[in-house]
Amino acid sequence: MAQSTLLALSALLLLGVLLFLVYQTLLIRRDLGQLTMLVRKVPQKVNRQLSPGGQWWRLFSKKLMNETKQIEAMISIGHAPAWHFSTRKWAASPDVLWLLTSLVGRIDAKNILDIGSGLSTIRLAQASSIDCRIISIDSSLEFAQRTKALVDLAGLTSRVEIRSSGLTEYLIDGVHTTWYEQSVLDGTLALDLVFVDGPPASNGSYARFAALPLIYERLAADCILVLDDLVREDEQRVFERWLQMYPEFSSAVLDLEKGVGLLGRGKWHALIADLGAPESSPA
Numbered sequence: 296m297a298q299s300t301l302l303a304l305s306a307l308l309l310l311g312v313l314l315f316l317v318y319q320t321l322l323i324r325r326d327l328g329q330l331t332m333l334v335r336k337v338p339q340k341v342n343r344q345l346s347p348g349g350q351w352w353r354l355f356s357k358k359l360m361n362e363t364k365q366i367e368a369m370i371s372i373g374h375a376p377a378w379h380f381s382t383r384k385w386a387a388s389p390d391v392l393w394l395l396t397s398l399v400g401r402i403d404a405k406n407i408l409d410i411g412s413g414l415s416t417i418r419l420a421q422a423s424s425i426d427c428r429i430i431s432i433d434s435s436l437e438f439a440q441r442t443k444a445l446v447d448l449a450g451l452t453s454r455v456e457i458r459s460s461g462l463t464e465y466l467i468d469g470v471h472t473t474w475y476e477q478s479v480l481d482g483t484l485a486l487d488l489v490f491v492d493g494p495p496a497s498n499g500s501y502a503r504f505a506a507l508p509l510i511y512e513r514l515a516a517d518c519i520l521v522l523d524d525l526v527r528e529d530e531q532r533v534f535e536r537w538l539q540m541y542p543e544f545s546s547a548v549l550d551l552e553k554g555v556g557l558l559g560r561g562k563w564h565a566l567i568a569d570l571g572a573p574e575s576s577p578a
């Protein structure tokens with residue numbers, strides 16, 4: 296009797312295992328079926344994305360168009376001893392270097408402040424007249440020295456001064472921020488062109504905000520400020536804030552690779568409006 300019960304239980308257990316295996320096999324078959332369908336759809340999907348009008352195609356075209364514009368801007372600037380340094384990372388993009396070149400000539404700049412040294416320093420000096428003085432500031436001694444080496448290599452030593460300064464805390468118009476020591480501005484006066492491309496964004500929010508309040512008294516009556524990296528939210532906030540604080544400036548936003556905000560006052564209102572017109576875009 297006990298033996299037949301044991302046999303029945305074993306048969307039941309075996310049946311259970313068999314049913315479980317059949318069930319699992321059916322699940323695997325279903326998953327494999329779905330996977331096969333997905334794999335079959337991949338080429339169609341890739342094809343759709345890469346065909347004109349597809350998302351990847353549009354992104355690729357946009358990127359290619361931008362790279363072409365940067366090369367065109369670089370060619371129109373012409374050869375310079377520093378161009379073996381890449382403009383694809385930290386340096387100002389060729390289109391903004393083109394803009395600076397154009398501005399320096401159009402306003403005949405005489406006192407330039409370049410905030411965040413590098414290729415911009417070289418370009419501003421090369422584009423400006425012999426009686427123009429360029430002061431460039433950097434929060435990193437290493438990068439200041441690197442720019443100085445480029446300046447010397449380009450034969451611009453007599454017209455360019457590179458200043459290095461640590462960053463310190465400020466509270467300006469309710470904004471807590473860090474910026475260069477104010478002593479770095481000593482002797483700067485009648486600034487007619489200012490390129491704001493530092494300190495680096497890694498220094499926290501409103502990283503470039505203090506620039507305008509701290510140099511305001513040192514600006515010429517007719518002056519232009521160029522704020523780089525307007526594609527970033529922090530620079531957009533800074534630009535908005537400046538516009539609220541200093542309504543005497545005209546402004547324009549240029550759709551360059553990294554986005555640029557322009558401010559101008561005095562006799563440069565019309566020039567800012569002109570540069571803000573879509574057909575004025577560099578390259």
Ligand SMILES: C[S@@+](CC[C@H](N)C(=O)[O-])C[C@H]1O[C@@H](n2cnc3c(N)ncnc32)[C@H](O)[C@@H]1O
Nearest residue numbers: 385386387411412413414415435438492493495
């Ligand atoms: C946007 S960069 C300034 C670029 C400069 N205007 C130019 O045209 O080359 C701002 C600051 O980043 C720092 N910097 C530059 N290159 C860097 C790098 N490769 N890595 C880390 N920091 C860098 C420097 O202190 C510089 O002042």
